[in-house]
Amino acid sequence: MAVMNFGGVDENVMTRDEFPLKKAKEVLKDEVIAIIGYGVQGPGQGLNLRDNGFNVIVGQRKDSKTWDKAIADGWVPGETLFEIEEACQRATIIQYLLSDAAQIAVWPRIKPYLTAGKALYFSHGFGITYKERTGIVPPADVDVILVAPKGSGTSLRRMFLQGRGLNSSYAIFQDATGKAKDRVIALGIGVGSGYLFETNFKKEVYSDLTGERGTLMGAIQGLLLAQYEVLRENGHTPSEAFNETVEELTQSLMPLFAENGMDWMYANCSTTAQRGALDWMGPFHDATKPVFAKLYSEVACGNEAQRSIDTNSKPDYREKLEEELKALRESEMWRAGAVVRKLRPENN
Numbered sequence: 001m002a003v004m005n006f007g008g009v010d011e012n013v014m015t016r017d018e019f020p021l022k023k024a025k026e027v028l029k030d031e032v033i034a035i036i037g038y039g040v041q042g043p044g045q046g047l048n049l050r051d052n053g054f055n056v057i058v059g060q061r062k063d064s065k066t067w068d069k070a071i072a073d074g075w076v077p078g079e080t081l082f083e084i085e086e087a088c089q090r091a092t093i094i095q096y097l098l099s100d101a102a103q104i105a106v107w108p109r110i111k112p113y114l115t116a117g118k119a120l121y122f123s124h125g126f127g128i129t130y131k132e133r134t135g136i137v138p139p140a141d142v143d144v145i146l147v148a149p150k151g152s153g154t155s156l157r158r159m160f161l162q163g164r165g166l167n168s169s170y171a172i173f174q175d176a177t178g179k180a181k182d183r184v185i186a187l188g189i190g191v192g193s194g195y196l197f198e199t200n201f202k203k204e205v206y207s208d209l210t211g212e213r214g215t216l217m218g219a220i221q222g223l224l225l226a227q228y229e230v231l232r233e234n235g236h237t238p239s240e241a242f243n244e245t246v247e248e249l250t251q252s253l254m255p256l257f258a259e260n261g262m263d264w265m266y267a268n269c270s271t272t273a274q275r276g277a278l279d280w281m282g283p284f285h286d287a288t289k290p291v292f293a294k295l296y297s298e299v300a301c302g303n304e305a306q307r308s309i310d311t312n313s314k315p316d317y318r319e320k321l322e323e324e325l326k327a328l329r330e331s332e333m334w335r336a337g338a339v340v341r342k343l344r345p346e347n348n
């Protein structure tokens with residue numbers, strides 16, 4: 001464990017240098033890891049673990065699209081692909097990667113297989129933190145651990161294949177065996193994390209729900225749309241509005257600040273742009289901070305979790321989500337975006 005200073009604050013982190021894959025394999029050599037659920041995180045983590053040489057099986061509903069997807073990814077029914085109960089029975093580590101709402105519904109079928117000494121692994125602090133709402137209360141004699149990749153399972157897999165790594169947080173809720181720390185770090189390295197930073201279940205779920213509703217997904221769409229609309233209302237074409245709002249951000253400027261920080265991106269723009277950005281970042285900060293504060297309090301009081309449980313437990317939740325995504329896809333801004341993407345020379 002290395003103590004690293006992040007902007008003046010010391011934190012514990014685990015890097016691949018300190019905990020190499022070889023050590024992770026040694027720690028987990030006698031374990032059978034069952035990936036329960038094969039949606040987005042399931043394939044990312046499962047395939048990375050398998051390619052890294054761990055003993056992995058998948059548990060998934062038969063006769064579902066994701067069962068077929070698992071077969072297409074090389075999992076073999078009866079050998080490495082099983083119904084959920086059978087995978088849990090064979091496993092020593094159960095990676096519970098169903099959707100958060102499904103974890104509640106399926107919990108009574110998982111619990112009997114959590115016998116002494118096994119580990120229950122989550123990629124989100126949701127089920128445990130909001131236990132009054134989820135009913136997920138593991139037995140006292142199992143380890144309860146978390147590795148939460150900070151990104152989509154699709155990116156986790158892509159970055160692994162590119163020889164890169166997505167950072168993850170890790171946490172221990174319950175250490176029944178005395179092995180929870182080694183188990184959780186080994187799994188974090190095994191699923192392809194870049195480095196691992198320490199958290200707890202509550203902090204993980206509060207930050208994660210805030211982040212995805214905020215800058216990562218909710219706020220970014222709101223902010224981009226607001227600027228796009230103002231440009232359009234003032235007579236700018238969709239091409240101009242989209243390029244000035246989204247395309248330049250994702251293709252030109254975001255890679256620069258990802259690489260070397262915001263000041264460096266600014267320094268690579270005109271002094272006119274720098275002056276304006278430095279003057280306007282304050283008003284944008286002040287306008288949005290109350291929204292972020294409201295969002296955090298809605299997360300912390302459990303309202304956001306409850307809303308997600310209620311809507312995503314309905315039988316037609318997938319269709320309803322798809323309808324809303326369709327409306328986004330068919331909005332003028334993203335229809336313009338589809339044409340702009342097609343015009344990228346690399347897509348011709």
Ligand SMILES: NC(=O)c1ccc[n+]([C@@H]2O[C@H](COP(=O)([O-])OP(=O)(O)OC[C@H]3O[C@@H](n4cnc5c(N)ncnc54)[C@H](O)[C@@H]3O)[C@@H](O)[C@H]2O)c1
Nearest residue numbers: 037038039040041042066097098099102123124151152153
């Ligand atoms: N999506 C991500 O990239 C991501 C990133 C970090 C953490 N997480 C967390 O990882 C966990 C898994 O999320 P996900 O997005 O991969 O899940 P998902 O929504 O893709 O669903 C995973 C699986 O659950 C199955 N499922 C849904 N309802 C079911 C039911 N009633 N019975 C049995 N199976 C059912 C689906 O078939 C699918 O295979 C969650 O805790 C999530 O918060 C997800």
Ligand SMILES: CC(C)(O)[C@@H](O)C(=O)O
Nearest residue numbers: 150151152153208212216
């Ligand atoms: C990929 C995200 C947004 O980071 C994750 O938290 C999720 O819920 O899918």
Ligand SMILES: [Mg+2]
Nearest residue numbers: 124208209212
């Ligand atoms: Mg999330």
Ligand SMILES: [Mg+2]
Nearest residue numbers: 150151208212
């Ligand atoms: Mg997240």
